[in-house]
Amino acid sequence: MSDVxxxxxxxxxxxxxxxxxxxxxLPEPAASAEPAASPAPAASPKPAExxxxxxxxxxLRAAYRLxxxxxKEQDPAEYTLIRLVPAALRPALHxxxxxxxxxxxxxxxRTAPTAERxxxxxxxxxxxxxxxxxxxxxxxVRHALVDTANRWRLDLxxxxxxxxxxxxxxxxxxxxxxxxxxTWGRDNLLPWxxxxxxxxxxxxxxxxxxxxxxxxxxxxLDGVRLTDILTDLSADLAQxxxxxxxxxxxxxxxxxxxLARCRWSPAVAALITHLTGLARQWVSQEALTRGMxxxxxxxxxxxxxxxxxxxxxxxxxxxxxxxxxxxxxxRTRARILVPARARAALAWSLTPLTVPPPRRPxxxxxxxPAGPAPxxxxxxxxxxxxxxxxxxxxxxxxxxxxxxxxxxxxxxAQQRGLPRHTGHRAGATAVREVVHGxxxxxxxxxxxxxxxxxxWRREPEEVDxxxxxxxxxxxxxxxxxxxxxxxxxxxxxxxxxxLVDLLHLRERTTRARTGLTLTMCIDxxxxxxxxxxxxxxxARARGGRLEPGLIDENDFARHLPHPDMPDVDLLWRTGGEQxxxxxxxxxxxxxxxxxxxxxxxxxxxxxxxxAVTAYTRRRRHHGATPAPAGEPAGADGPSAAHRxxxxxxxxxx
Numbered sequence: 001m002s003d004v005x006x007x008x009x010x011x012x013x014x015x016x017x018x019x020x021x022x023x024x025x026l027p028e029p030a031a032s033a034e035p036a037a038s039p040a041p042a043a044s045p046k047p048a049e050x051x052x053x054x055x056x057x058x059x060l061r062a063a064y065r066l067x068x069x070x071x072k073e074q075d076p077a078e079y080t081l082i083r084l085v086p087a088a089l090r091p092a093l094h095x096x097x098x099x100x101x102x103x104x105x106x107x108x109x110r111t112a113p114t115a116e117r118x119x120x121x122x123x124x125x126x127x128x129x130x131x132x133x134x135x136x137x138x139x140x141v142r143h144a145l146v147d148t149a150n151r152w153r154l155d156l157x158x159x160x161x162x163x164x165x166x167x168x169x170x171x172x173x174x175x176x177x178x179x180x181x182x183t184w185g186r187d188n189l190l191p192w193x194x195x196x197x198x199x200x201x202x203x204x205x206x207x208x209x210x211x212x213x214x215x216x217x218x219x220x221l222d223g224v225r226l227t228d229i230l231t232d233l234s235a236d237l238a239q240x241x242x243x244x245x246x247x248x249x250x251x252x253x254x255x256x257x258x259l260a261r262c263r264w265s266p267a268v269a270a271l272i273t274h275l276t277g278l279a280r281q282w283v284s285q286e287a288l289t290r291g292m293x294x295x296x297x298x299x300x301x302x303x304x305x306x307x308x309x310x311x312x313x314x315x316x317x318x319x320x321x322x323x324x325x326x327x328x329x330x331r332t333r334a335r336i337l338v339p340a341r342a343r344a345a346l347a348w349s350l351t352p353l354t355v356p357p358p359r360r361p362x363x364x365x366x367x368x369p370a371g372p373a374p375x376x377x378x379x380x381x382x383x384x385x386x387x388x389x390x391x392x393x394x395x396x397x398x399x400x401x402x403x404x405x406x407x408x409x410x411x412x413a414q415q416r417g418l419p420r421h422t423g424h425r426a427g428a429t430a431v432r433e434v435v436h437g438x439x440x441x442x443x444x445x446x447x448x449x450x451x452x453x454x455x456w457r458r459e460p461e462e463v464d465x466x467x468x469x470x471x472x473x474x475x476x477x478x479x480x481x482x483x484x485x486x487x488x489x490x491x492x493x494x495x496x497x498x499l500v501d502l503l504h505l506r507e508r509t510t511r512a513r514t515g516l517t518l519t520m521c522i523d524x525x526x527x528x529x530x531x532x533x534x535x536x537x538x539a540r541a542r543g544g545r546l547e548p549g550l551i552d553e554n555d556f557a558r559h560l561p562h563p564d565m566p567d568v569d570l571l572w573r574t575g576g577e578q579x580x581x582x583x584x585x586x587x588x589x590x591x592x593x594x595x596x597x598x599x600x601x602x603x604x605x606x607x608x609x610x611a612v613t614a615y616t617r618r619r620r621h622h623g624a625t626p627a628p629a630g631e632p633a634g635a636d637g638p639s640a641a642h643r644x645x646x647x648x649x650x651x652x653x
Contacts, residue, residue: 099145178247399569400569412601447568484518526584573594
C-alpha cells in the first residue's frame with residue numbers, strides 16, 4: 001500500500017483548492033447555512049481574514065477557502081458559530097474543524113474495508129507529523145492545519161490520542177454504560193476544543209474556566225456529543241452504528257433491536273425523549289460563562305441555544321428521525337442568531353486582538369516532535385549518559401507505586417552561591433531523569449511531592465519562581481512522546497488559573513495512556529486531604545446515605561479525593577531528612593521508607609533504581625506473621641487494601 005495518505009477532499013473540493021485566486025474569489029452559491037434574516041457573507045475574505053490566510057500564497061489561500069466552504073456546507077451550525085468570532089480568528093477555526101472532519105470521514109468511509117480505513121487514518125496522521133516542520137502539505141486541509149499550527153503556536157501533539165481514537169473507531173464502538181461513553185466522547189472532543197481555546201488565548205482573549213465550572217464544561221461537551229449522535233442517528237444506523245450506551249438502551253427494552261431494524265416503536269420514542277432530556281440538561285450550563293469575556297461567552301451561549309433548537313427538532317421529527325437528520329426551521333435559527341451577532345459585534349469591537357504574522361519553518365523551530373506521532377508509537381526514554389543499564393527486576397518484586405519527597409533544591413543552590421530558584425530548575429531536570437528511569441524498569445505509578453500547602457509560606461519571589469517553573473515544564477511537555485499519563489493531586493483555589501488550565505490539559509490529553517502514571521502533588525497537604533475526606537463522609541451521613549456507626553476503612557478510602565490509585569509501596573526522600581512531611585499519610589500507611597542523603601538536583605535514574613532494588617530485598621508482611629526466611633523478599637507484593645489516586649511531590653529545601 002502506498003504511504004501517501006488519501007486526499008481528504010471531494011473532487012469538486014480539490015478543484016476549488018487548486019483554482020487560481022480569481023476563480024477562488026467567485027461568489028459562493030447561496031446556501032441555507034445562513035438564516036434569511038441576515039445577508040449572506042461576501043465570498044472574498046475581509047482584510048483581517050486575508051491577513052491570516054496567506055495573502056501572498058495562492059495555494060494556502062485556496063486551502064483555507066476550502067476549509068471554510070466545507071465547514072459551511074457540511075456543518076452550517078458550526079459555520080454560524082465561527083461567524084460570531086473576529087474575522088482574523090476564523091481561518092484557524094475553519095482549519096481545525098475541517099481537519100477533525102476529514103479524519104472522521106476517512107474513518108467512516110464504509111466503501112473501504114475496516115483495515116484499509118484504519119490504515120488511511122494512520123497515514124493521514126503520519127503525514128501531518130512529517131509536514132508540520134515543513135509548513136506545507138500537498139493535502140489542502142492539512143496545508144491549512146499546518147499553517148494554523150505554526151502561526152498560532154499550537155501543540156498538535158495534544159491531539160494524538162483524539163486522532164488515534166478515530167483509528168480505533170473504525171473497528172466499531174460499544175459502550176456498556178455512560179461512564180465508558182463519556183470517556184470516549186470527552187477524549188475525542190476536549191483536545192479539539194482545547195486547540196480552539198488556545199487560539200483565543202494567543203489572540204489575547206483567554207477563555208479561562210473557573211475551577212467550579214470545569215465539570216460543567218465537560219458535561220456541556222457531553223451534551224454536544226449526544227445532540228450530534230441523535231441528529232445523525234439515521235446515517236449511523238444505515239452503516240450499522242449505534243453510538244449509545246447499553247445502560248440507556250436497557251431502560252427501554254426492545255429499543256436496541258428496533259433501532260437496528262430502523263423501526264420506530266414506543267420503546268424507541270421513549271428512548272429518544274429520555275435522551276433529548278439528558279442532552280438538554282447537559283447543555284444548560286448557565287454558570288459556565290459567568291465572568292468570561294463577553295465574546296467567547298456569546299459564542300457558548302449561542303451554541304447552547306442552537307443545541308436546544310436542534311433537540312426540539314429531534315423531538316418533533318418522530319419516525320422521520322430514522323430516515324434523515326432533522327434541522328431547526330430557519331426562522332428559529334434567525335431568532336437566535338440575529339441578536340447574538342449584535343452582541344458579538346459589540347463585544348469584539350471593544351477588544352484589541354493580537355494576530356500573529358505568518359510563521360515560516362525557517363523562522364522558528366517547532367517543538368520536537370511538533371505534531372502527533374503515528375498512532376500507537378511512543379518512543380523509549382533516552383539511555384542514561386553513562387550507558388548504565390537498568391536492573392532486571394521481576395514484575396512480582398517491583399513496587400506498584402513509588403512516592404518521592406524531592407528535598408534539597410534550595411540547599412543545592414545555596415551551597416553553590418546561587419539563587420534558590422536555580423535549585424528548583426535543576427530539580428526539574430532530575431524529575432525528567434527519574435521519570436525516564438521509572439519507564440526503564442516498567443514502574444506503573446510514580447508520585448512526586450511538587451508543591452505542598454506549607455510551601456506558600458516561603459518568600460513570594462521563590463513561590464512565583466516555582467509556579468513559573470511548573471508552568472514552563474507543563475507548556476514544554478517533555479514527556480509528550482513517552483507513554484506517560486500525567487495526573488494532578490491537590491487544591492486549586494490558590495493556584496493561578498492558567499497553571500490549573502495546563503494541568504487539566506495534560507490530564508485530558510494523556511488519560512488514555514497505559515504506561516507510567518505520573519502524579520504531581522501541587523498545593524497538596526496530607527492533613528488537608530484527610531479533612532476533606534472526613535467532610536465528604538459527614539455530608540453523606542447527614543444526607544442519610546451513610547450510617548455513621550458502620551463507616552469503615554473502605555468507606556474512607558472511597559471518599560478520598562482520588563480513590564483509584566494503589567497505596568504507596570515505597571516512599572523515598574532525598575536530602576538527608578527522615579520524616580514524611582504531611583505527604584500521603586493515608587496511602588503511605590504500609591509504605592517502606594527509604595531515606596538518602598543526596599540533594600534532589602543531584603539525583604538521577606540510578607538513584608531510583610537503587611531505591612527500588614533495596615525495596616525488593618525487604619520482606620513485607622503488614623502485621624502478619626513474617627514469611628519464612630527462605631521465602632523471596634517482597635513475595636507478598638504491594639498492598640491492595642486501599643486504592644487511592646496518587647498525588648505529586650514538590651521541590652523541598
